[in-house]
Amino acid sequence: KKTLNQMLIIFGASGDLTARKLIPAIYNLYKGQHLPENFVVLGVSRSNMGSEEFRSKVVLESEFLQKKIAKEEKDFVQKFADKLYYEDLGTDYDASYEKLAKRINQLDEEHGTDGNLIFYLSTPPSLYETIAKNLHDAGLTKEEKGWRRLIVEKPFGYNLKSAKALNDGLHYYFNEGQVYRIDHYLGKETVQNLLVTRFSNSIFEPLWNRRYIHHVEITNAETVGVEKRGGYYDKSGALRDMFQSHLLQIVSLIVMEPPISSDAEEIRDEKVKALKSLRIMKDEETIIKNTLRGQYVGSTIGGKKVKGYREEEGVNPESTTETFAALKFYVDNWRWKDVPFYVRTGKAMPTKVTEVVIHFKTPHHEVFKSQDVYKKDNKLIIRIQPDEGVLLKFGVKVPGLGFHVEQANMDFYYSDLDSAQVMDAYERLLLDAMQGDTTLYARADEVEAAWRFVDPILECWENNPSVNTYGYAAGTWGPKNSDELIEDSFGWRNPGD
Ligand code: BG6
Numbered sequence: 001k002k003t004l005n006q007m008l009i010i011f012g013a014s015g016d017l018t019a020r021k022l023i024p025a026i027y028n029l030y031k032g033q034h035l036p037e038n039f040v041v042l043g044v045s046r047s048n049m050g051s052e053e054f055r056s057k058v059v060l061e062s063e064f065l066q067k068k069i070a071k072e073e074k075d076f077v078q079k080f081a082d083k084l085y086y087e088d089l090g091t092d093y094d095a096s097y098e099k100l101a102k103r104i105n106q107l108d109e110e111h112g113t114d115g116n117l118i119f120y121l122s123t124p125p126s127l128y129e130t131i132a133k134n135l136h137d138a139g140l141t142k143e144e145k146g147w148r149r150l151i152v153e154k155p156f157g158y159n160l161k162s163a164k165a166l167n168d169g170l171h172y173y174f175n176e177g178q179v180y181r182i183d184h185y186l187g188k189e190t191v192q193n194l195l196v197t198r199f200s201n202s203i204f205e206p207l208w209n210r211r212y213i214h215h216v217e218i219t220n221a222e223t224v225g226v227e228k229r230g231g232y233y234d235k236s237g238a239l240r241d242m243f244q245s246h247l248l249q250i251v252s253l254i255v256m257e258p259p260i261s262s263d264a265e266e267i268r269d270e271k272v273k274a275l276k277s278l279r280i281m282k283d284e285e286t287i288i289k290n291t292l293r294g295q296y297v298g299s300t301i302g303g304k305k306v307k308g309y310r311e312e313e314g315v316n317p318e319s320t321t322e323t324f325a326a327l328k329f330y331v332d333n334w335r336w337k338d339v340p341f342y343v344r345t346g347k348a349m350p351t352k353v354t355e356v357v358i359h360f361k362t363p364h365h366e367v368f369k370s371q372d373v374y375k376k377d378n379k380l381i382i383r384i385q386p387d388e389g390v391l392l393k394f395g396v397k398v399p400g401l402g403f404h405v406e407q408a409n410m411d412f413y414y415s416d417l418d419s420a421q422v423m424d425a426y427e428r429l430l431l432d433a434m435q436g437d438t439t440l441y442a443r444a445d446e447v448e449a450a451w452r453f454v455d456p457i458l459e460c461w462e463n464n465p466s467v468n469t470y471g472y473a474a475g476t477w478g479p480k481n482s483d484e485l486i487e488d489s490f491g492w493r494n495p496g497d
Helices: 016-031 051-060 071-080 093-111 125-137 160-171 187-199 228-235 238-255 266-278 284-290 423-432 444-463 480-484
Strands: 006-011 041-046 084-088 118-119 148-152 179-180 213-221 291-297 299-301 304-306 324-329 339-347 354-359 379-385 391-397 405-415 467-472
Touching: 006 016, 006 093, 006 423, 016 051, 016 423, 041 093, 041 405, 051 071, 051 084, 084 093, 093 125, 118 125, 118 291, 125 160, 148 284, 148 339, 179 444, 187 238, 187 379, 213 238, 238 266, 238 324, 238 354, 238 444, 266 444, 266 467, 284 291, 284 324, 284 444, 291 444, 291 480, 304 444, 324 480, 467 480
Parallel strands: 006 041, 006 118, 041 084, 118 148, 148 179, 213 339, 291 467
Antiparallel strands: 213 354, 291 324, 299 304, 324 339, 354 379, 379 391, 391 405
């Protein structure tokens, strides 16, 4: 695909994401010669600084970039830094957007970026609509010369109502085809591989349904707590922060029907259908029975004291915000009727891992007796991160007398490939947006369908702050009670245990 000359305008350029993720991703694209010949980044934010200062902050003296750079690259890095500019936006919006428009036009002429503009909003979401409106009022959204695209970061809304309002607000100034809602999990190689595993093999898809699948399990665990993001996280919680976005995106890729082609709209149409088929838990009784939340409490890990959530900076000492969530739910459609999905996510857990486990049904007639149900089912494990890969567990005969069954592994690791350069999620997603490919971006109706499923749970949890809420020691697999959510003595698969 061709990447046309263009300018990337980052709002919130003095923030953490720009230095930590965006600029290193753009640098790698530059190094890999993926950027167009004429390309400029214009950082925009409230902070008062000049282009030189911006360059040193996010490139020349950036701890995030410098650790990726070898000594011999220094000249190259300087050349990259020269592509970066900065403009501060004052509080007097009208005047400063006029100033911004002038700067953009001037840079466009100087650098030959052909009037193509991508606006990347890495600001608090409360500013998205205001920025879109101001860009419009300053004449920056008109596609007279070149195209316009808008990338927005999560969280996209706080619930269904606010997500809808945000979609409506943005659609006033940009059409849906111009809006790129980032979900960085879709940029992960292994998340995309879910589609390829399913739809490019003839051995999995025929089994990918209620007849052969017993249940589906997804675990997303992080070792870190909320770090410095307590202020944001305390108003969000695990269900909003991870489940509504990243994990439901993964669910949609597992659940969806085969698209008729790899075209962005075809794939996204099927994902929306998948999300719409999640059985909404309407009454509190169902929600309380099928969901559970937890909050990490202080503990000692390897002789080191670890803070509890309520002691973290920016967190209300009486907070009831969940740092762990586990859900059991069903998908009401032809393929998945009665197959339970178990999904859990948590911070301050024993290891960082995201994996999908497809548990196949045990053979319907038992020829070889075995006590251990869990060891007998065929499992397809899709390792999203780390150790990206796919693992198939199947039964083999234990050598010796009798017919005893053991599980053996067939595995594939991305690191074993010769071309194992796994692109960073932001790198891939930014390049897609630069090329106008929306496949790996969430469409408005996808985001709304995900909120529609999550909304009643959030509401029920808010109305019943102490029901189904448990503490768990930091560094453990969440509240003990989450084991009871998985029936049939299968239990959660705790990778690494
Ligand atoms: C972000 C969440 O979207 O994803 C964070 O806001 C979380 O709370 C992060 O830590 C996890 O991303 P990854 O790529 O490290 O799994």
